[in-house]
Amino acid sequence: MAISQEGACDMSLSLDLSIGRSRRSAEQSSPCFAFSLSDGFEAAGDGVSVKREIVNHDVGCEEVETERLSSFRSGGSDEDDDVGGARKKLRLTKEQSALLENRFKEHSTINPRQKHALAEQLNLRPRQIEVWFQNRRARTKLKQMEVDCEFLKKCCQKLSDENRKLHKELQQMKALKAAPPHTSFPAAVNLTICPSCGRRDHSGTDQREAI
DNA sequence: CGGGTCAACCTGGACG
DNA sequence: CGTCCAGGTTGACCCG
Numbered sequence: 364m365a366i367s368q369e370g371a372c373d374m375s376l377s378l379d380l381s382i383g384r385s386r387r388s389a390e391q392s393s394p395c396f397a398f399s400l401s402d403g404f405e406a407a408g409d410g411v412s413v414k415r416e417i418v419n420h421d422v423g424c425e426e427v428e429t430e431r432l433s434s435f436r437s438g439g440s441d442e443d444d445d446v447g448g449a450r451k452k453l454r455l456t457k458e459q460s461a462l463l464e465n466r467f468k469e470h471s472t473i474n475p476r477q478k479h480a481l482a483e484q485l486n487l488r489p490r491q492i493e494v495w496f497q498n499r500r501a502r503t504k505l506k507q508m509e510v511d512c513e514f515l516k517k518c519c520q521k522l523s524d525e526n527r528k529l530h531k532e533l534q535q536m537k538a539l540k541a542a543p544p545h546t547s548f549p550a551a552v553n554l555t556i557c558p559s560c561g562r563r564d565h566s567g568t569d570q571r572e573a574i
Numbered sequence: 575c576g577g578g579t580c581a582a583c584c585t586g587g588a589c590g
Numbered sequence: 591c592g593t594c595c596a597g598g599t600t601g602a603c604c605c606g
Contacts, residue, residue: 452602453581472595494582497595502580504596 455495459485463492467499 455463462485466473473481473496475489482489 454603455581475593491581493594495580498581500595501597 453491455487459487463495463499467496471500471503472496 462481466477466481473492478489478492481487482492485492
């Protein structure tokens with residue numbers, strides 16, 4: 364992936380938004396950028412990792428929101444400036460997740476225009492929106508596969524049971540066929556060997572084979 | 575501490 | 591060639 368012109372704009376935009384949102388002067392003057400150059404390094408081909416952490420406390424509302432914005436080396440993602448450091452995990456807020464979920468319900472893909480709009484709305488980088496949709500599709504697919512798998516398992520179980528049942532029936536019938544006549548038939552249809560041909564009594568045989 | 579979750583990333587293929 | 595996506599992986603974080 365290459366760093367596009369558009370991507371460069373995204374980077375500055377999102378950074379401006381992120382930092383600009385933290386109205387507290389202390390934060391603004393020195394946002395919490397944590398660079399770790401010693402450990403957790405990722406020598407990923409064309410660059411190194413950056414850990415950028417910005418703590419925002421939104422004074423506009425009553426709840427104090429702590430947001431961590433992390434950025435990590437991406438293969439030319441459109442908004443990362445790359446300095447070394449460990450990747451920091453970002454958790455999306457409930458609001459962000461909810462809105463993303465809503466959008467996903469409407470459409471599982473997102474076009475660039477929507478992506479940028481959503482990014483601005485959620486105060487995230489377009490790349491994050493993109494990644495979220497990719498991961499979300501993967502999760503959906505995985506879940507669907509689990510459902511399908513469960514369904515197939517039940518089908519398999521059902522067929523196994525059916526098979527076992529049929530096997531049992533077959534065994535019974537074979538046993539019936541092989542069994543001596545007096546054990547499986549009433550005395551009236553008792554079979555005897557025909558003295559002339561050495562076969563069982565024809566009438567009895569006929570009766571049994573008719574079964 | 576091990577396992578689960580998930581954002582971020584990498585890679586390779588499809589497509590315009 | 592650039593972009594998008596699927597699939598797989600990594601690593602931070604959380605929880606029992």
